[in-house]
Amino acid sequence: MIKYFFVLCTLTFLSLAFAWSGHEALTYLIVQDLPIKNRMVKITDYSYEENRIYNQDYLVVKDVSGERAFFDPLGDGKFPPDPSPIDGFMLPVWQILTIYSPEPDNGMDEGLQLDFLQGLIGNSQGVRHMKYNLGFINAFQGDTSFIYFVEMSRQAFKQGDRYWGYRFLARALHYAEDLSQPYHNAPGETGEVLWGIVDGNTRKILKNLHFLYDNYLVYLIYYSDDAARETILGSKPAFLGDERQVINSIMNFARSKFEVVHFELKKAFGDLLKTNVEMKEISQIDNKGELYILKGETLSILSYTASVIKGFLLHFLKEVGEIN
Structure with missing residues (x-):
């Protein structure tokens, strides 16, 4: 068991730099x-004492609206x-929710000492952005990251600070969106993970699969037809309870x-997975009609995630007095 856990974490480390890309667009469509x-909020200064550490070289607390500071060039x-x-x-x-939802990927969670697990994975980014619950393995903190920022948002609203209420809430949405990505919940199948002990190509392919699926969301929202946008916009709120129930669902x-x-x-991209798959290659395979099942499953993920987040936002913002 210990050996399997070590291998799992070692493979995970290969994926830590990656997360659902396009957080800004996904959040924009949801909200x-x-x-x-x-609907208008006055910008306020950051004035909070937190029990969460950050990489201060990358933490930004000033307002950066209008600068596209956290946006990918998509x-x-x-x-x-x-x-x-x-x-x-x-x-x-x-705008606050949109522009600050990508912020946690900008370095604030990198280069930290969080717990003993990162000695195996080599980076604190993945500790905070993923959650593995595979049999006896219960690792990482993506779910508690979401809950932490919901509570920080709640505190800010109680103090009458609407700007930081929404800015903390944007960060919370980031972690919820990350955990809607299947590869943030599992690095691969058990057999692949075990084979990765001796096979570097397997480790590389698992890394590339994670990266590819991140980029596939970008492809659907920015470069494909309107199906992803229409799915997110058309999803109806689902009310599932408090923030713990929301993130678990x-x-x-x-x-x-x-x-x-x-x-x-794996079926659609085959040998291309030995390298980083580019957006043009995703488009070429899509145009051949080889991604229709993947597209349908991904749209179902987007629909479910958008519905749950919409329901959560309506419930939470009513609680803090932003909605009647």
């Missing part, structure tokens, strides 16, 4: 219809929008999709 009482570079603050100090709710659904997603990626 379009929030019935906020006062698509036409204009979606989603990121205008400058109105009158220099006012932002709409959708997202993780459980992602885990239920791992096997089919993993199979379809």
Whole structure:
């Protein structure tokens, strides 16, 4: 068991730099219809004592709206929008949630000493952004990252600080979105993980599979047809309870999709998985009609995730007085 756990973590380390890409677009589409009482928010300074450590070289607490500071250079570079603050100090709710949802991938969780597990995986980023629950293995902190920032958001709203209430909430959404990615819940099938003990090619392929599926979401939202956008926009809120129930439901659904997603990626991309698959190659294989099952499963993940997050947001924002 100890040996298997070590191998699992070693393989995980190969994927730590990766997460669902396109957080900004995914969040933007999810939060379009929030019935906020006062949609404009005054920018405020950060004034919080936290029990969570960050890499201070990358932590940003000033407002960076209008700068696309955390956005990937995707698509036409204009979606989603990121205008400058109105009158220099006012932002709409959708913009705070959108522009700060990618923030945790910008380095604030890297280079830290969090717990003994990172001695096996070599990086603190994955500790905070993933959650493995495989048999006797219960590792990493992606779920508690989500819960932590929900509570920080709750505290900010109680203090009347709407700006940091929404900014902390944007960070919480990041971790929920990460855990909707099947590879954030499992690094591979058990046999592949064990074979990776002696086979470097298997380790490399598992890393590339994770990276590829991250980029496939980007492809669907930015470069494919409108199916992903319409699926997210059209999803109806699902009310599942408190933040613990919300994140558990997202993780459980992602885990239920791992096997089919993993199979379809390997079937469609084959030997291409020995290298990093580029966006043009995703497009070429999609145009051949080889990704229709993968697309359907991914759209189901997006639909479920969007529904659960929409329900969570409506419930939470009503609790803190932002919604009647």
